[in-house]
Amino acid sequence: MGSTLAEKVWNEHLVRRGEGDEPDLLYIDLHLVHEVTSPQAFEGLRLADRAVRRPDLTLATEDHNVPTEGVELPIADPVSRTQVETLRKNCADFGVRLHPMGDAEQGIVHVVGPQLGLTQPGTTVVCGDSHTSTHGAFGALAFGIGTSEVEHVLATQTLPLRPFRTMAVNIEGTLRPGVTSKDVILAVISKIGTGGGQGYVLEYRGSAVESMTMEARMTMCNMSIEAGARAGMIAPDETTFEYLKGRSHAPSGADWDAAVEHWKSLRTDSDAVYDAEVTIDADSLTPFVTWGTNPGQGLPLGERVPDPESIADEESRAATEKALEYMGLRAGTPLRDVAVDTVFLGSCTNGRIEDLRSAAGILRDRRVADDVRMLVVPGSMRVREQAEEEGLHEVFEAAGAEWRQAGCSMCLGMNPDQLTPGERSASTSNRNFEGRQGKGGRTHLVSPVVAAATAVRGTLSSPEDL
Amino acid sequence: MEPFTTHTGIGVPLRRSNVDTDQIIPAVYLKRVARTGFEDALFAAWRADEDFILNVEPFNRGSVLVAGPDFGTGSSREHAVWALKDYGFRVVISSRFADIFRGNAGKQGLLAARCEQSDVELLWKLLESEPGTEVTVDLEARTVSAKELTIGFEVDEYTRWRLLEGFDDIGLTMRSEDSIDAFERTRPGFLPTTQPAPTV
Numbered sequence: 255m256g257s258t259l260a261e262k263v264w265n266e267h268l269v270r271r272g273e274g275d276e277p278d279l280l281y282i283d284l285h286l287v288h289e290v291t292s293p294q295a296f297e298g299l300r301l302a303d304r305a306v307r308r309p310d311l312t313l314a315t316e317d318h319n320v321p322t323e324g325v326e327l328p329i330a331d332p333v334s335r336t337q338v339e340t341l342r343k344n345c346a347d348f349g350v351r352l353h354p355m356g357d358a359e360q361g362i363v364h365v366v367g368p369q370l371g372l373t374q375p376g377t378t379v380v381c382g383d384s385h386t387s388t389h390g391a392f393g394a395l396a397f398g399i400g401t402s403e404v405e406h407v408l409a410t411q412t413l414p415l416r417p418f419r420t421m422a423v424n425i426e427g428t429l430r431p432g433v434t435s436k437d438v439i440l441a442v443i444s445k446i447g448t449g450g451g452q453g454y455v456l457e458y459r460g461s462a463v464e465s466m467t468m469e470a471r472m473t474m475c476n477m478s479i480e481a482g483a484r485a486g487m488i489a490p491d492e493t494t495f496e497y498l499k500g501r502s503h504a505p506s507g508a509d510w511d512a513a514v515e516h517w518k519s520l521r522t523d524s525d526a527v528y529d530a531e532v533t534i535d536a537d538s539l540t541p542f543v544t545w546g547t548n549p550g551q552g553l554p555l556g557e558r559v560p561d562p563e564s565i566a567d568e569e570s571r572a573a574t575e576k577a578l579e580y581m582g583l584r585a586g587t588p589l590r591d592v593a594v595d596t597v598f599l600g601s602c603t604n605g606r607i608e609d610l611r612s613a614a615g616i617l618r619d620r621r622v623a624d625d626v627r628m629l630v631v632p633g634s635m636r637v638r639e640q641a642e643e644e645g646l647h648e649v650f651e652a653a654g655a656e657w658r659q660a661g662c663s664m665c666l667g668m669n670p671d672q673l674t675p676g677e678r679s680a681s682t683s684n685r686n687f688e689g690r691q692g693k694g695g696r697t698h699l700v701s702p703v704v705a706a707a708t709a710v711r712g713t714l715s716s717p718e719d720l
Numbered sequence: 721m722e723p724f725t726t727h728t729g730i731g732v733p734l735r736r737s738n739v740d741t742d743q744i745i746p747a748v749y750l751k752r753v754a755r756t757g758f759e760d761a762l763f764a765a766w767r768a769d770e771d772f773i774l775n776v777e778p779f780n781r782g783s784v785l786v787a788g789p790d791f792g793t794g795s796s797r798e799h800a801v802w803a804l805k806d807y808g809f810r811v812v813i814s815s816r817f818a819d820i821f822r823g824n825a826g827k828q829g830l831l832a833a834r835c836e837q838s839d840v841e842l843l844w845k846l847l848e849s850e851p852g853t854e855v856t857v858d859l860e861a862r863t864v865s866a867k868e869l870t871i872g873f874e875v876d877e878y879t880r881w882r883l884l885e886g887f888d889d890i891g892l893t894m895r896s897e898d899s900i901d902a903f904e905r906t907r908p909g910f911l912p913t914t915q916p917a918p919t920v
Contacts, residue, residue: 270899275877298755503913548793
């Protein structure tokens with residue numbers, strides 16, 4: 255029997271196969287670090303008098319806490335400032351490369367890795383952040399870890415892990431105009447549920463995936479965790495190689511040829527068997543939005559807010575009631591009638607150049623509605639730079655949106671970019687949990703083009719409503 | 721890590737599914753750089769409601785949390801485990817845990833015990849009808865008991881062994897350092913580095 259993509263990458267990184275109940279020991283090719291989940295890990299190293307085993311396979315950036323305006327000033331929040339300063343000291347003490355605020359390469363860790371060419375097919379990538387699954391778009395086995403594991407990787411460059419199960423997510427057909435990979439992944443999550451991917455690595459495949467750009471693939475892999483999966487992967491192909499070629503850390507010359515030859519072997523064998531399979535019909539998908547307080551609570555934009563009374567299962571009815579109460583929504587309201595206060599375009603899910611381009615395409619010669627504020631936060635300083643070269647910032651500013659510096663920003667509101675209680679957002683980020691974007695804030699997850707159309711109309715909208 | 725064999729404490733019924741780590745500890749509390757002192761942050765948003773179960777005697781002295789399915793979903797923040805432990809919880813019972821949360825719990829000596837949802841319902845009813853009921857969790861026997869009720873739970877064997885022995889992972893991995901050295905010598909030359917390798 256053949257192997258799946260995930261199994262191939264796993265087997266190529268086996269330092270030691272576990273015996274009996276013992277987990278396998280897996281080698282880690284790239285460890286990404288940020289300020290929030292690392293301080294206690296470095297502290298652990300100090301207490302045990304341990305070094306970072308491979309600083310040359312480690313990269314740190316400041317992203318979660320950084321303000322997106324006035325980045326030349328010291329961070330106003332003293333607690334955020336301490337955390338960022340702690341990262342700087344830890345990186346200096348342990349010899350880890352860091353891209354701090356203001357640096358040309360600074361940005362969200364999951365945007366920075368791919369754009370530097372560090373994220374490569376067939377590698378293992380970890381970070382103390384659940385959205386590490388993003389890097390799976392390159393055919394890397396990439397997953398989020400906790401702080402104890404961060405310390406473990408810093409000390410040993412390995413992780414003890416038990417093999418994941420594999421699930422094929424077949425996405426066949428052609429997406430209609432205005433339907434994006436964000437809509438696909440929201441549809442996948444609502445289909446399999448927030449726990450449906452648990453214990454699995456999802457492999458996205460099929461004609462719709464093959465025709466996606468790397469940015470679109472990253473968006474999809476990014477949200478694998480929202481279905482409970484540890485990782486999402488896509489087999490590398492010419493699109494992947496094309497994206498990587500010429501990037502500063504991509505191989506070159508003879509190394510490039512050797513790498514590509516290896517990368518081409520990273521496909522699931524035709525006789526391999528997945529532990530589970532689901533299929534999504536790409537042709538029938540329409541823009542998808544969430545109405546509730548977890549990413550599985552989503553519906554096509556043309557639908558209405560669900561009615562708890564119509565749900566037979568007691569647990570699910572109660573969950574729906576709680577969600578509607580928190581979200582301040584009435585059952586039966588058309589989703590298109592839901593008015594928002596804020597639109598957030600950004601995050602590791604949808605803060606890349608293509609996302610900004612598609613939103614700018616909608617906003618060109620249009621205005622953000624009077625009562626709506628729109629924040630545009632590029633995923634990295636490089637994305638920001640490129641957007642400015644293309645004049646996208648002028649489109650956003652002319653429409654009345656705010657053009658900000660790079661960071662995680664309102665995706666999780668660890669910096670000043672937050673919702674106030676009761677404030678409602680359409681957000682291109684990944685989580686609509688209670689209070690995620692600020693205490694009492696209400697989040698609807700959407701694609702970049704839906705975000706832009708919503709900003710113009712002031713209610714949840716798709717470009718075809720304009 | 722302190723070994724875990726059995727634990728007895730007040731059971732707290734938390735009738736909610738999909739308790740994500742943003743609810744267990746909101747992001748605003750993640751800015752600290754210490755590893756302890758997160759007890760005030762546990763379920764911070766929910767605790768603002770005076771009827772929330774942890775604001776009610778005697779549940780505020782609980783140490784065994786009994787929650788609905790899909791506990792610990794979302795963010796990888798290990799702070800969620802620290803907050804539960806700092807508050808005083810030693811065990812969380814649920815019919816389904818998010819992978820990262822379960823892994824983090826095992827590394828910090830918090831037992832994530834997987835029970836059937838029907839058993840969780842029985843525990844909920846018991847703990848609600850007789851607040852303050854003590855629950856005994858026996859990791860050796862893999863049982864949860866309270867009053868007349870005894871139910872089984874699942875936890876993977878390796879985590880169970882590590883919890884029982886109180887072993888820490890890094891120390892265990894360091895025993896395989898020769899294998900790590902050997903593996904590193906086989907890595908292809910085209911793999912990327914973030915900076916020149918340190919000179920040994």
